[in-house]
Amino acid sequence: MTASISEFLHHHYPGLALGPGLFYCWPIGLRFDLQAAGTTSDDAYFTGVTQRAVTVFEAVFLPTDLVLIVVQRSRYTRWYRRWRFRASNLVLRLLHACKQEVQFSRLANRTRFANTAQLIRFTLERQAADIPYRQLLPAISHQDFPPRTPRLHDDVFFVNIRSGLVLHMYDDRGLDVIGPSTKALQPIYQSHQHLLLDYDREQMDATFACSV
Template sequence: MKVSKQEAEFQRLANRTRFADTRQLVRFTVQRLAAHIPHQQILQAISHQDFPGRSPQLQDDIFFLNLRSKLILQMYDDRGLDLIGPDVETIQPLYQNYNDWILDYDRAAIDTLFATEPLLKPNQD
């Protein structure tokens, strides 16, 4: 994927995560239509990170943000990914369709989240 200087944004940030191996974080952002992002190759490269000799490889954290649906996807390795949404209703269809993909150690917490009644919104008097 070739990116021009005009469409790329770089930021240097302090790395304050508990997993910080470095003191500085470089954020690279590019806005593209999903059809123009080689997501299959990127996900394959992430899945290869724990397997020396396999290529392509990526060792960095990659987040896919869908601005329209407000969903965030982050594949962390060949075992899984995190999907974050703005509310339970947005990710409910994904929970129903891909329930068997939920990892056992996450299942109880995720099932509890979707088993509860819709969250009550504060009184807006």
Template sequence: MDFKRITHELTGAGPYRHALFYTFPGGLRFELSEGDSPLDLMLTALHRATVIARDVFGTQDRVLVHMQRFVGASGFELRETLRELRLAGIAVPKVRAIWREADSDTDASDIGSWINCAFEVPAAKLQNLLWCALATDLSTVCPNPQCRVYLIQPASGILLHPYDDRGMDVICRDSTRLRPLYEKHHAWLLDYDRDAMERTFNPAC
């Protein structure tokens, strides 16, 4: 399976990074965290993200994961990421795709670049992956690989991006595939962007 090609074809626009809800209209944005302490925020976010992700992946036994991290010219940060992934129970398999992308904000390759890695893991590791994604902005929570995590369902073309403990974007080129999530988890939609989602999935209102 050509993992890099799959990731590039998901949106029809090649590489993607952050704020997928705003970059690719017709998606969903969920509010995940509630509570006061970092642990409460993390546990609530993990629960909601897991419920939504399991609805997307259903009974599938494999999950395609795409990870990104910006690293300096030395690439030293990758050692830290790999160590934290191992602590989270995620082993990067030998069958994988790895590629580098220049930083769109600078032309100086000596400053650093984005390292991408795409591979499949057992669906049993879904919650482990979500933990890695949601811990990004919580410095007191470990393990924390400090990388962006995208979860992909190739058959449906659905892409999940839990961008931190606060929320998760879910996009698909065929927005009708997202309607079941919109209807089932309507209460978890992010209020700030609710109007935009209503225009897509409930235009009569």
């Protein structure tokens, strides 16, 4: 049975609304710069973005970790097609998910960048080794660049049940990882200094340097 994301958040992140801008919504987090050399018209740019995202993903999740995959979308009542997730959704297809193992829900939109009153969400559980992240992460990076495919516009959060870490890649520019404690994130902060976003480096240093 899929674990409850609501119970997980209540235990590890009380008061947090899962949404974009995680780094700015929780005091313990890292923000990574995914942008590679070149321009968005070059294949090499997106190859570099994917390589950086994969590097961080593999630092956050061991192959044996149980992971909650949480997919969210703003619910626009004017457009019927956006009221629900279709079976053709890229995440559902790549994970070969059956209806019985997926938790669907609607909830109030309390996210930092709320532009609607409601969100729709689905959650399912997989072992990290069984997640096709090398396909999902590029799809997220393509969201603003048609005709590149596949493209994924939904917000996707990867939740590590063992460590409590939450990873959210927001687009080709960057990726956030938050943790319930500095201890949980300290090793990644130390080993991936070269990928941290310089714009927020001062805040990250203030959080983690004093916890050494």
